[in-house]
Amino acid sequence: MITASQWQTIDTVLLDMDGTLLDLHFDNYFWQTHMPQVYAREQGISEQQAADRLAPVFRDQQGKLHWYSLDFWEQTTGLELLPLKREVQHLIQIRPHAIEFLQTLKRAGKRALLVTNAHQRGLDLKLQVTGIGQHLEAIFNSHQFGAAKEHADFWPRLQDAAGFDPQRSLFIDDNISVLDAAHAYGIAHVLAIAQPDSQRTRDPITEYACIEHFSEIMPQ
Numbered sequence: 001m002i003t004a005s006q007w008q009t010i011d012t013v014l015l016d017m018d019g020t021l022l023d024l025h026f027d028n029y030f031w032q033t034h035m036p037q038v039y040a041r042e043q044g045i046s047e048q049q050a051a052d053r054l055a056p057v058f059r060d061q062q063g064k065l066h067w068y069s070l071d072f073w074e075q076t077t078g079l080e081l082l083p084l085k086r087e088v089q090h091l092i093q094i095r096p097h098a099i100e101f102l103q104t105l106k107r108a109g110k111r112a113l114l115v116t117n118a119h120q121r122g123l124d125l126k127l128q129v130t131g132i133g134q135h136l137e138a139i140f141n142s143h144q145f146g147a148a149k150e151h152a153d154f155w156p157r158l159q160d161a162a163g164f165d166p167q168r169s170l171f172i173d174d175n176i177s178v179l180d181a182a183h184a185y186g187i188a189h190v191l192a193i194a195q196p197d198s199q200r201t202r203d204p205i206t207e208y209a210c211i212e213h214f215s216e217i218m219p220q
């Protein structure tokens with residue numbers, strides 16, 4: 001998938017957080033179950049009514065920076081979302097072999113950069129709960145660049161800030177639209193995650209090479 005000789009041509013690994021380093025189950029559970037339940041209770045409506053009211057907002061915002069903005073969702077729902085996230089923070093889990101992979105990259109002299117659409121407050125909570133920040137050289141989030149990773153504008157801005165060579169980089173993400181944008185920008189190696197949410201299977205990915213776990217691509 002990434003062969004030993006390919007690893008010799010890679011000096012930077014760009015990693016997504018939710019669904020890649022961390023189990024997407026937390027995010028799916030929070031946005032699809034926990035938050036809508038609390039919203040329904042606060043609004044005095046049924047869970048079905050809450051789901052019906054939120055569905056078009058989710059649909060309109062998908063893949064846009066707003067989708068990832070806690071501020072936007074707090075304005076939309078009238079809820080304070082960080083305390084709600086803390087209520088279910090035990091679901092924030094590191095995916096298998098992720099830490100070992102980051103440690104191996106460091107030993108192999110590769111840069112490991114976190115590249116996320118996560119909003120700063122949600123990002124801070126996940127860093128605090130998991131401690132993954134200590135294994136990363138730097139953390140970039142799309143809100144600082146004014147464009148989501150799905151958008152072509154994101155990538156040159158990231159490159160300016162992070163100073164990597166796309167031809168000598170590997171990018172790993174669970175989102176196909178994001179992988180499309182990275183591939184279009186010219187990131188030489190892109191890999192998808194087969195099962196970002198430990199509690200759910202997804203349709204097989206045909207567009208990109210795909211890993212179940214980081215143990216499949218450990219550099220020597």
Ligand SMILES: [Mg+2]
Nearest residue numbers: 016018019174
């Ligand atoms: Mg992701």
